[in-house]
Amino acid sequence: MTPAVSVLMAVRDGERWLGHAVESVLAQSCADFECIVVDDASTDTSRDILAACGDARVRCIVNERRLGLAASLNRALAAARGAVVARQDADDESRPERLERQMAFLAAHPEVGVVGTGVDMVDDEGRPAGEYLLYPDHARISWALCFGHPFAHPSVCLRTELLRRVGGYDESFGAAQDHDLWTRLAGRTRFANLDERFVVYRRHDASVSSARAGRQREADARARAAHLSWLTGRHVDEAELFWNALPAAVPGAVELAPERAVAGLVAYARLVVEARRAFARRMRCDAAEARAVDRLAGRRLWNVGAALARVSVPWAAWAVARAMALDPALAGREARSGLRRTVARLLRRAEDAG
Numbered sequence: 135m136t137p138a139v140s141v142l143m144a145v146r147d148g149e150r151w152l153g154h155a156v157e158s159v160l161a162q163s164c165a166d167f168e169c170i171v172v173d174d175a176s177t178d179t180s181r182d183i184l185a186a187c188g189d190a191r192v193r194c195i196v197n198e199r200r201l202g203l204a205a206s207l208n209r210a211l212a213a214a215r216g217a218v219v220a221r222q223d224a225d226d227e228s229r230p231e232r233l234e235r236q237m238a239f240l241a242a243h244p245e246v247g248v249v250g251t252g253v254d255m256v257d258d259e260g261r262p263a264g265e266y267l268l269y270p271d272h273a274r275i276s277w278a279l280c281f282g283h284p285f286a287h288p289s290v291c292l293r294t295e296l297l298r299r300v301g302g303y304d305e306s307f308g309a310a311q312d313h314d315l316w317t318r319l320a321g322r323t324r325f326a327n328l329d330e331r332f333v334v335y336r337r338h339d340a341s342v343s344s345a346r347a348g349r350q351r352e353a354d355a356r357a358r359a360a361h362l363s364w365l366t367g368r369h370v371d372e373a374e375l376f377w378n379a380l381p382a383a384v385p386g387a388v389e390l391a392p393e394r395a396v397a398g399l400v401a402y403a404r405l406v407v408e409a410r411r412a413f414a415r416r417m418r419c420d421a422a423e424a425r426a427v428d429r430l431a432g433r434r435l436w437n438v439g440a441a442l443a444r445v446s447v448p449w450a451a452w453a454v455a456r457a458m459a460l461d462p463a464l465a466g467r468e469a470r471s472g473l474r475r476t477v478a479r480l481l482r483r484a485e486d487a488g
Contacts, residue, residue: 140210207221250290252268270328309350320361362405399438
């Protein structure tokens with residue numbers, strides 16, 4: 135009998151948490167699934183753990199040599215029989231109702247091809263380390279493709295045929311293969327996130343996101359630049375996204391001369407403005423969705439203005455003026471958050487620049 139869902143998992147030397155990950159899949163309230171686990175040439179007991187699970191719904195594929203996450207997931211995708219594929223990492227866990235809720239959502243929304251959920255984060259000892267909720271609607275998820283994070287990859291369910299139609303995962307991405315996938319799906323389907331946390335996401339030193347932080351940033355920039363190139367109709371270089379981490383610290387920023395910092399920040403702000411205009415042309419949004427995206431773009435420009443205020447108040451005023459054009463209520467919210475002095479100074483400059 136063909137299963138409704140194929141859960142795709144890849145593991146390399148994951149003996150510490152693999153058993154818990156598989157058990158969380160087997161405990162799903164939706165029992166109509168198969169779990170395809172690709173062992174990426176593990177040297178520990180991962181294969182033994184899979185062999186001992188004792189459930190015919192768990193299928194193991196073994197890589198004789200290390201292929202990496204994207205290639206391993208493509209092997210699982212090729213073997214998948216379900217109309218929907220669900221992602222899970224070998225060190226994470228799914229809440230029992232996860233698949234049932236996502237399958238119900240996809241059944242009720244045939245126009246949606248990808249649905250994710252929020253996640254509860256824990257450390258390597260299982261202690262709470264925060265929670266992560268993502269935008270629930272297509273418009274803001276699509277905007278997050280440009281400058282943010284649209285999905286928690288281990289939480290998504292995708293329609294299998296859609297994933298195969300775009301060629302699965304790009305194996306040239308050693309990291310951020312998920313972000314690249316979302317950009318290739320943009321324009322082909324609609325996106326959604328459930329506003330509940332159905333995945334326990336484990337953060338530890340051995341995880342892909344921790345072990346390859348620098349490569350992850352570079353790959354994210356590559357995927358975002360490709361998407362922005364498609365959106366704007368011109369080539370967007372990865373260097374234009376140097377300041378994308380704002381308001382968090384930007385790696386390498388402290389070494390820049392002030393004039394280079396100003397030039398880069400202004401170029402980044404212009405890219406945000408250009409992307410917002412292109413987004414309005416290319417993406418079909420209703421009035422409420424457009425206002426929500428305006429607020430996100432305005433917030434990003436405000437953060438650029440705050441960074442510029444340290445090196446060039448005139449340019450900071452220029453960025454703030456554009457932020458307020460997108461979200462007039464932004465200055466009031468910032469003033470209430472304790473930035474009254476900076477807001478007052480930038481508002482005076484913004485009025486002059488306006």
